[in-house]
Amino acid sequence: MGAFLDKPKMEKHNAQGQGNGLRYGLSSMQGWRVEMEDAHTAVIGLPSGLETWSFFAVYDGHAGSQVAKYCCEHLLDHITNNQDFKGSTGAPSVENVKNGIRTGFLEIDEHMRVMSEKKHGADRSGSTAVGVLISPQHTYFINCGDSRGLLCRNRKVYFFTQDHKPSNPLEKERIQNAGGSVMIQRVNGSLAVSRALGDFDYKCVHGKGPTEQLVSPEPEVHDIERSEEDDQFIILACDGIWDVMGNEELCDFVRSRLEVTDDLEKVCNEVVDTCLYKGSRDNMSVILICFPNAPKVSPEAVKKEAELDKYLESRVEGGMLLKPFTID
Numbered sequence: 001m002g003a004f005l006d007k008p009k010m011e012k013h014n015a016q017g018q019g020n021g022l023r024y025g026l027s028s029m030q031g032w033r034v035e036m037e038d039a040h041t042a043v044i045g046l047p048s049g050l051e052t053w054s055f056f057a058v059y060d061g062h063a064g065s066q067v068a069k070y071c072c073e074h075l076l077d078h079i080t081n082n083q084d085f086k087g088s089t090g091a092p093s094v095e096n097v098k099n100g101i102r103t104g105f106l107e108i109d110e111h112m113r114v115m116s117e118k119k120h121g122a123d124r125s126g127s128t129a130v131g132v133l134i135s136p137q138h139t140y141f142i143n144c145g146d147s148r149g150l151l152c153r154n155r156k157v158y159f160f161t162q163d164h165k166p167s168n169p170l171e172k173e174r175i176q177n178a179g180g181s182v183m184i185q186r187v188n189g190s191l192a193v194s195r196a197l198g199d200f201d202y203k204c205v206h207g208k209g210p211t212e213q214l215v216s217p218e219p220e221v222h223d224i225e226r227s228e229e230d231d232q233f234i235i236l237a238c239d240g241i242w243d244v245m246g247n248e249e250l251c252d253f254v255r256s257r258l259e260v261t262d263d264l265e266k267v268c269n270e271v272v273d274t275c276l277y278k279g280s281r282d283n284m285s286v287i288l289i290c291f292p293n294a295p296k297v298s299p300e301a302v303k304k305e306a307e308l309d310k311y312l313e314s315r316v317e318g319g320m321l322l323k324p325f326t327i328d
Helices: 066-080 094-118 169-179 247-258 264-277 299-317
Strands: 004-017 020-032 038-046 050-062 128-133 140-143 148-153 154-161 220-225 231-237 284-290
Touching: 004 038, 004 264, 020 038, 020 231, 020 264, 038 066, 038 284, 050 066, 050 231, 050 284, 066 094, 066 128, 094 128, 094 140, 094 220, 128 148, 128 231, 148 247, 154 220, 154 247, 231 247, 247 264, 264 284
Parallel strands: none
Antiparallel strands: 004 020, 020 284, 038 050, 050 128, 128 140, 140 220, 148 154, 148 231, 231 284
């Protein structure tokens, strides 16, 4: 969706922070799109007795940025303030958290629908959401749409969220049961995702509940027990990143960059720039969250990087006439 510019807007929005044993960096770029419709959330230390918990999310808006912006400011409150999340006593259990996340998504979606109807000019925008809620013992991956999150554990992709596409058998079944169709891999030939927040034009089927509509606001939630020894980093990114880089490719890229620099903003900028050069035409947003056991800067890797930079400079200055150069 959306028109394109004559040349990409390459200015980046950056942020970074640390706490609760985590470090994070993020980068977002408008790129070739006419409007920047992505948004993000990064919160270390949650209120109401959850100071040791953290929350990160990327929202990829479409048909406007309103839903993505609202979610980045309010989704976390809807998750942590509902009774399903809080439970009856003490810290929330794993099931409390998973149920509370689901309830929070359904609540904020209904809240936005009511707000939109009150304005009499229904907002047609929607947004995917991919996030992680990190407690001292667990990492909860949250996904609604086709943005994606992955966990690198022990130098490999250990887990990644599944994209919600209309052609997926279960998604297609729900769409058809709601009277819709999947054409050119889109809901009714138009929308490329089968789950999203907002998109109220696709949530009007009478007699069907909120999770039975053409487009569902229900997230998939996976809880993964943390491993202090093996967990290295998490990547959250919109499809502007994943369209041109696969899971293993991006995991390897980030791991290799972390061996050269501990500046997480810089690593995220390099991801975004690389995806732009690889042909991504979409808005791009990425959050990198590092655990204590993330790759450390390696003198050997830094030396190789410097040698490569020097070599490339000499090739450019020499008009690319020097003979090939290899680094052992």
